[in-house]
Amino acid sequence: MRFMMSYDLMETARNMNQWLGASALSMASYPAFSAIPNPALSWMAGWGEVTERTFQRMTVKPDWGIHSFTCEDGKDHLVEVTPVVERDFGDLLHFCVAGRKEQPRKVLVVAPMSGHYATLLRSTVTSLLVNCEVYITDWHNARDIPVSAGKFDIEDYTLYLVDFMRELGPDTHVVAVCQPAPLTLAATAYLAEQDPDAQPSSLTLIGGPVDPDATPTEVTDFGRRVTMGQLEETMIQRVGFKYKGVGRKVYPGLLQLSSFMSMNMDRHSQAFSDQIQRASRGEASDHDAHNRFYDEYLAVMDMTAEFYLSTVERVFKSREIARNEFIVDGHKVDMGAITDVAVKTVEGANDDISAPGQCIAALDLCTGLPDSKKASHVEPGAGHYGIFAGRSWRDNIRPLVIDFMDANSRKPKAAAKPKATKGQAKLSAVKS
Template sequence: MRYMMAYDMMETVRNTNQWLGASALSLASYPAFAGLPNPALSWMAAWGEVTERSFQRMIAKPDWGIHTVTCADGKDHVVEINTVVERAFGDLIHFHVSGREEQPRRVLLVAPMSGHYATLLRSTVKSLIENCEVYITDWHNARDIAVSEGKFDVEDYTAYLVDFMRALGPDIHVVAVCQPVPLTLAATAYLAEQDPKAQPNSLTLIGGPVDPDASPTDVTDFGHRVTMGQLEQTMIQRVGFKYKGVGRKVYPGLLQLSSFMSMNMDRHSKAFADQIGRVAQGEASDHDPHNRFYDEYLAVMDMTAEFYLSTVERIFKNREIARNEFVVNGHKVDIGKITDVAVKTVEGAKDDISAPGQCVAALDLCTGLDESKKASHLEPDAGHYGIFAGRSWRNNIRPLVIDFMNANSRTKVAAE
C-alpha cells in the first residue's frame, strides 16, 4: 500500500503544479488588471502558462502529427495510422499513405520502451515514409494495463517482436533503435531457429547496448553499482487508484523523468527560464523549438517493474545477450544461427548513452553470418539522438540504411 501512496503522492504533486500554473495564468489575465502597468503580471502569466503546459504534458501521450506526406508525384497524400496487430502491452501500427501504390520496401521500426512513447521516433518515421511502407511498435503505458493482463518482461518483449515479424512476413527490413537493439537481435535469432521462413531481409541496429561492457558509460556504471534489491526498493511502485492498472508494479514515468532532468538540470532550468521570458515578451508560439522539444521530452510512460528490472539484471548486469546466453520461453537463443539476415550497426562517436563499441559487438556474435552480409557505420560528431533523428540521420545515416536495405532485398527495389 505504501507504494501506491507514493505513486499517488507524485501524481498529486504533478496535479498541484499544473493547477498552480493554470491559476497563476488566470489570475494575471483578469481584464481588471489590464490597466496596471506592472510587468510582474506579465511574468506571472508567462510563468503560469509554461508551468501548466509542462506539468500537463507529463500525463499526455503525444500525437504522431503526421497527417500528410509529399510523394514522388509531387502531391500531398493523407497518412492514416492503422493497427495491424493489437496486444495488451503494445500494438503494431502501419502508416498507410492514401492514394499511393504500396511501396516494395517495407520497414519495421522497433521503438524503445525506455520511458518515452514511440512518438520519440516521429522524425525517423517522417524520413522513411516518403518511399517506404513503415510499421512501428507502439508500446502502451503500463499504468493503463490491468493487472489481470499478467507480467511483461524482456522475454515477453522479445516474443512480441517475434509475433510482429511473423505477422508482417519475411519481406521486411527491421530497424531497432536504442534499448530494443539486443532484444531485436535475439528475436531475429529465435526466428532463424524456430521459423526461418519468417526471418526479415535485413536488420539495422542503431545505438543499442548489445555489450554494455564494451565501452562503459554512466548508464552501465550505474547498473553495476546498484544492487537489484536497491533498485526494487527505490524505483518500483504500484500504480495508484486513478488509473486502470491500479496495483500493477511499475517504474513510474514521473520518477524516470526526474532522473532524466537531474542529469542536465542547469540546462533544463535555463531553457524554462528563457521560455518564460519569451512568453512574457510575446515572442513564443505554440510550436516553437522549446515546446516542440519539451512536449515530447516531458511525456513519459510507466514501464512494468518486470521489464525494467529484467533489463537491468539480464542485459546490463549478466550480459546475457553479449555472452549469447539469452533464454526466451525456455529456449536458449543462439545468435550464431543467423545466417541469412544481413546485419548493420550504426553508432554515434559522441553517444554517451550507448557508447561506440556497445552496438557493433552484435557483428561478432553473428558467427554464422558471412562477412559480406555484415556492415557497420560510426557517425562522427553525432550523439545518441543524432543517429536516428536530426541532421546526421537525414543527411548521412538514412541514405546508408536505405542502400543497405536495397542491397539485401529479396524483392528488387529501385535505387533512390
C-alpha cells in the same frame, strides 16, 4: 499499499503544479490589471503558462501528427495510422499513405520502451515514408493495462517482436532504435532457429546496448553500482487508483523523467528560464522550438516493473545477450544461428548513453553470418538522438540504411498452390 501511496503522492504533486501554473496565468491575466502595467504580472503570466503546459504534458500521449504526406506526384496524400496487430502491451501500427502505390521496401521500426512513447521516432518515421512502407511497434503505458493482463518482461517483449516479424514476412527490413537493439537481435536469432522462413531480410541496430561493458558510460556504471534490491525498493511503485492498471507494479514515468532531467539539469533549467522570459514578452508560441521538443520529451509512460528489472539484471548486469546466454521461453537463443539476415550497426561518436562499441558488438555475436552481410557505421559528431533523428540521420545515416536494405532485399516465397480435390480433378479431365 506503501508503493501505491507514493505513486498517488507523485501524481498529486504533478497535478498541484499544473493547477498553480493555471492559477498564476489566470490571476496575472485579470483584465483589471491591464490598467496598471507591471513587469511582475507579465513574468507571472509567463511562468504560469510555461508551468501549466509543462506539467500537463507529463500525462498526455502525443499524437503522431503525420496527417498527410507529399508524394512524387506533388500532391498531399492522407496518412492513416492503422493497427495491424493489437496486443495488451503493444500494437503493430502501419502508416498507410492513401492513393500511393505500395513502396518497394517494407520497414519495421522497433521503438524503445524506455520511458517515452513511440512518437519520439516521429521524424524517423516521416523520413522513411518517402519511399518505404513503414510499420512501428507502439508500446502501451503500463498504468493503463489491468493486472489481469499478466506480466511483461524482456522475454515477453522479445516474443512480441517475433510475432510482429512473422506477421510482416521475410521481405521486411527491421530497424531497432536504442534500447530494443539487443532484444531485436535475440528475436531474429530466435526466428532463425524456430522459423527460418519468417526471418527479415535485414536488421539495422541503432545505438543499442548489445554489450554494455564494451564502452562504459554513466548509464552502465549506474547499472553496475546499484543492487537489484535497491532498485526494487527505490524505483518500483504500484499504480494508483486513478488508472486501469491499479495495483500493477511499475517504474513510473514521472520518476524516469526526474532521472532524465537530472542528467542535464543546468541545460534544462536554462531552457525553461528562457522560455518563461519569452512567454512574458509574448514571443512564445505553441509550435516554437522549446514546445516542440518538450511536448515530446516530457510525455512519459510507466514501464512494467518486471520489464525494467529484468532489463537491468539480464542485459546490463549479467550481460546474457553479450555472452550469448539469453534464454527466451525456456529456449537458449544462439546468435550464431543468424546466417541469412544482413546485420548493420549504427553508432554516434558522441553518444553518451550507448557509447560506440556497445552496438557493434552484435556483429561479433553473429558468428554464422558471412562478412559480406555485416556492416557498421559510426557517425562523427553525433549524439544519441542525432543517430535516429535530426540532420545526421537525414543527411548521412538514412541514405546508408536505405542502400543496405536495397543490397539485401529478398522477396517472400510464393505460397504453394493447394492440391486439387478428386472432384476438381474429374471436372478438369472432362473439360479437357
